[in-house]
Amino acid sequence: MQRRTFLKVWSMSIAVGLGVAAPAAAPAAEPLKVAFVYLGPRSDGGWTQQHDLARLALEKAMGSAIKTTFVENVPETADSERVFRQLAADGNKLIFATSFGYMEPLQKVAKLFPDVKFEHVNGFKTAANITVYEPRFEEGFYLIGTIAGLMTKTNTLGFIGSFPIPSVMRNINAMALGAQAVNPKIKVKPIWVNTWYDPGKERQAADTLIAQGADNVAQNTDSPASIQAAQEKGTYAFSIDADMSSFGKKAQLSGSTEDWSGYYIDETKKVLDGTWTGNRRIRWGLKEGLVVMAPLNPDIPPEVVKVFEEKKAAIIAGTLNPFAGPIKDNTGKEMVPAGGKMSEATFSSLNWYVEGVEGTVPK
Amino acid sequence: MLKLERRATPSSIMSVASPLLAAVGMLITGFVLFKVLGKDPVEAFYLFFVKPVSTTYGIGELLLKTTPLLLCGLGLALGFRANVWNIGAEGQLTMGAIAGGGVALWFGDSESAFALPLMLLAGVLGGMAWAAIPAFLRTRFNTNEILVTLMLVYISQLVLSWLVHGPWRDPQGLNYPQSQGFGDAETMSILISGTRVTWGIVYALGLALVAWIFSQKTFAGFRMQVAGLAPAAAAYAGFSEKRNIWIALMICGATAGLAGVCEVAGPIGRLQQQISPGYGFAAIIVAWIGRLHPIGVVFGALLMSLLYLGGEAAQMGMGLPSAITGLFQGLLLFYLLAADLFITFRLKRVAPVEVNTLKPPVRAETAA
Numbered sequence: 001m002q003r004r005t006f007l008k009v010w011s012m013s014i015a016v017g018l019g020v021a022a023p024a025a026a027p028a029a030e031p032l033k034v035a036f037v038y039l040g041p042r043s044d045g046g047w048t049q050q051h052d053l054a055r056l057a058l059e060k061a062m063g064s065a066i067k068t069t070f071v072e073n074v075p076e077t078a079d080s081e082r083v084f085r086q087l088a089a090d091g092n093k094l095i096f097a098t099s100f101g102y103m104e105p106l107q108k109v110a111k112l113f114p115d116v117k118f119e120h121v122n123g124f125k126t127a128a129n130i131t132v133y134e135p136r137f138e139e140g141f142y143l144i145g146t147i148a149g150l151m152t153k154t155n156t157l158g159f160i161g162s163f164p165i166p167s168v169m170r171n172i173n174a175m176a177l178g179a180q181a182v183n184p185k186i187k188v189k190p191i192w193v194n195t196w197y198d199p200g201k202e203r204q205a206a207d208t209l210i211a212q213g214a215d216n217v218a219q220n221t222d223s224p225a226s227i228q229a230a231q232e233k234g235t236y237a238f239s240i241d242a243d244m245s246s247f248g249k250k251a252q253l254s255g256s257t258e259d260w261s262g263y264y265i266d267e268t269k270k271v272l273d274g275t276w277t278g279n280r281r282i283r284w285g286l287k288e289g290l291v292v293m294a295p296l297n298p299d300i301p302p303e304v305v306k307v308f309e310e311k312k313a314a315i316i317a318g319t320l321n322p323f324a325g326p327i328k329d330n331t332g333k334e335m336v337p338a339g340g341k342m343s344e345a346t347f348s349s350l351n352w353y354v355e356g357v358e359g360t361v362p363k
Numbered sequence: 364m365l366k367l368e369r370r371a372t373p374s375s376i377m378s379v380a381s382p383l384l385a386a387v388g389m390l391i392t393g394f395v396l397f398k399v400l401g402k403d404p405v406e407a408f409y410l411f412f413v414k415p416v417s418t419t420y421g422i423g424e425l426l427l428k429t430t431p432l433l434l435c436g437l438g439l440a441l442g443f444r445a446n447v448w449n450i451g452a453e454g455q456l457t458m459g460a461i462a463g464g465g466v467a468l469w470f471g472d473s474e475s476a477f478a479l480p481l482m483l484l485a486g487v488l489g490g491m492a493w494a495a496i497p498a499f500l501r502t503r504f505n506t507n508e509i510l511v512t513l514m515l516v517y518i519s520q521l522v523l524s525w526l527v528h529g530p531w532r533d534p535q536g537l538n539y540p541q542s543q544g545f546g547d548a549e550t551m552s553i554l555i556s557g558t559r560v561t562w563g564i565v566y567a568l569g570l571a572l573v574a575w576i577f578s579q580k581t582f583a584g585f586r587m588q589v590a591g592l593a594p595a596a597a598a599y600a601g602f603s604e605k606r607n608i609w610i611a612l613m614i615c616g617a618t619a620g621l622a623g624v625c626e627v628a629g630p631i632g633r634l635q636q637q638i639s640p641g642y643g644f645a646a647i648i649v650a651w652i653g654r655l656h657p658i659g660v661v662f663g664a665l666l667m668s669l670l671y672l673g674g675e676a677a678q679m680g681m682g683l684p685s686a687i688t689g690l691f692q693g694l695l696l697f698y699l700l701a702a703d704l705f706i707t708f709r710l711k712r713v714a715p716v717e718v719n720t721l722k723p724p725v726r727a728e729t730a731a
Contacts, residue, residue, distance in 0.1 A: 075637060124539075165538065348537055362528060
């Protein structure tokens with residue numbers, strides 16, 4: 001105590017003596033500015049909402065050590081570059097870019113602000129001050145497949161896809177593989193709606209899939225429209241990003257959701273203690289608590305819950321890899337040999353359907 | 364009882380002043396709104412209208428965003444004056460971007476000096492070709508151009524999506540839906556160093572001047588104005604309605620197409636799923652704020668652009684929701700339309716007519 005007081009007085013007298021306003025003592029009081037850039041509105045009930053909840057959790061956890069800022073509805077056009085640049089110029093030192101379409105502008109801005117740390121979700125271009133992070137969604141979708149494969153009466157599952165980019169292709173394939181592991185007769189019907197959020201289109205897609213006999217529908221789009229459709233038709237559906245059971249209590253069996261707070265707190269701490277580095281590619285899943293399964297519907301029979309819990313524990317323990325071989329594509333060509341694992345290159349550029357998924361990937 | 368009554372001669376001073384009145388109305392409402400939200404209105408206004416343009420980079424961004432709004436607004440305004448309701452500038456812009464981007468990809472790594480001029484030309488032609496569809500359908504089959512132009516927006520976006528997912532996808536891009544980046548020869552040079560603003564703004568301002576000369580000094584421009592103000596008179600004078608429709612749509616197709624190629628050859632530098640955040644639609648507001656006058660459209664585009672930037676700054680500085688941008692744009696248009704209503708009409712108090720009196724009701728003409 002005495003020693004500290006002495007140091008304080010000593011350093012202050014030096015500072016005064018040198019005629020400077022003691023900036024050396026100030027940094028502790030200056031909060032780290034952390035910014036978030038969102039593609040959608042915070043109230044979207046899904047993807048962006050989960051990021052913003054994590055931002056609030058981060059504020060709560062870190063208190064006065066940080067100050068957060070957000071910009072919502074930032075389109076993936078020429079506009080995002082300005083937003084990143086402005087945030088960096090305003091003194092934000094850690095910036096989370098929460099949509100993959102921000103990849104190119106981020107590269108440009110990161111070069112201009114080498115002392116600002118950038119984190120980009122779902123992209124593939126890193127840099128000295130850009131780290132890429134993505135959830136292992138495929139784990140959640142594999143488990144969706146587990147439940148759907150056991151619950152279906154028609155052996156036909158539906159999938160509402162947004163865009164056939166690798167991270168979405170992994171989800172449809174993981175769901176198919178998860179379902180086939182418990183029910184070899186499974187077929188998966190995809191419909192691509194070319195949007196992340198359009199309740200009208202999503203609803204149409206869900207109705208079409210249900211009419212074609214898909215009694216379990218999963219989605220990679222953001223609105224709860226397919227849950228509502230399933231509720232009306234008496235079939236099952238799975239949510240994404242957030243728990244959507246309030247839109248269809250009987251219809252939603254589970255879902256693959258995200259809790260980003262642990263990751264955001266972790267990375268912010270790394271910046272604060274100086275251990276943050278760029279050029280990383282981080283994947284967090286069920287084990288780390290980023291991917292969280294939505295609460296199971298009480299109508300799911302206990303024997304299905306048991307299989308689900310076993311698979312989930314195996315994924316967390318690392319003994320079950322959703323993309324373990326053998327995997328064939330839907331033309332019968334072997335893509336991953338038996339006993340093998342999907343290569344990183346295949347994983348990050350996936351553009352084919354596994355066996356049992358119908359149709360061809362839209363080009 | 365209140366009644367709207369048409370004025371004999373709308374004030375010409377007021378029709379110029381109404382955008383300013385609308386802006387003042389927007390500011391006053393905004394002031395009240397910020398107060399109610401518990402935010403300091405002065406700081407909010409500073410963030411909204413001053414901070415975005417307080418740096419060279421900020422001014423560059425203002426001009427960069429003004430470019431597509433101005434180009435689309437000019438084309439739309441000319442058409443609206445002639446009663447041609449093209450609301451699909453967004454689609455013509457997208458087609459311009461596709462055509463220009465296609466030329467850029469064809470040139471690839473070439474250093475050819477022809478690359479950029481050909482891209483711009485292709486962009487203009489692409490937009491015109493897209494606008495030719497509603498022009499043909501309207502003049503040949505009398506199809507409603509409002510519907511056709513709007514539907515073609517969605518088609519153009521799906522064409523773009525198909526191209527970047529399929530044939531034009533970057534082979535090195537891990538199957539992400541975007542084309543290869545354009546080379547230096549396919550990118551427009553920067554006008555002010557340290558910013559992103561390109562020569563596009565110079566083209567746009569030049570075209571505003573050309574549009575003004577066209578509408579004020581040429582016979583074709585005169586014909587279009589007459590067609591808009593008095594279709595029967597235009598028909599009686601033998602002015603071809605079909606020719607007007609074709610001219611209006613071709614001009615807008617050209618300017619919107621240029622706007623599209625300026626985006627991809629400028630700040631974006633590649634083709635991707637989304638090129639425009641809705642410039643073609645926002646330009647409809649721009650055209651009306653600018654009183655459908657080319658010089659007015661310049662100011663309308665600058666104001667709309669500033670509202671976008673201000674909305675971002677208000678989010679960053681005060682944590683206001685992004686809906687604030689749309690709110691201000693909506694307020695502006697609301698007050699503008701209200702001001703316009705009172706330029707051509709006036710409110711008049713009319714004594715309620717009582718059934719059991721013999722007194723004749725006050726006639727509007729005598730009171731006026």
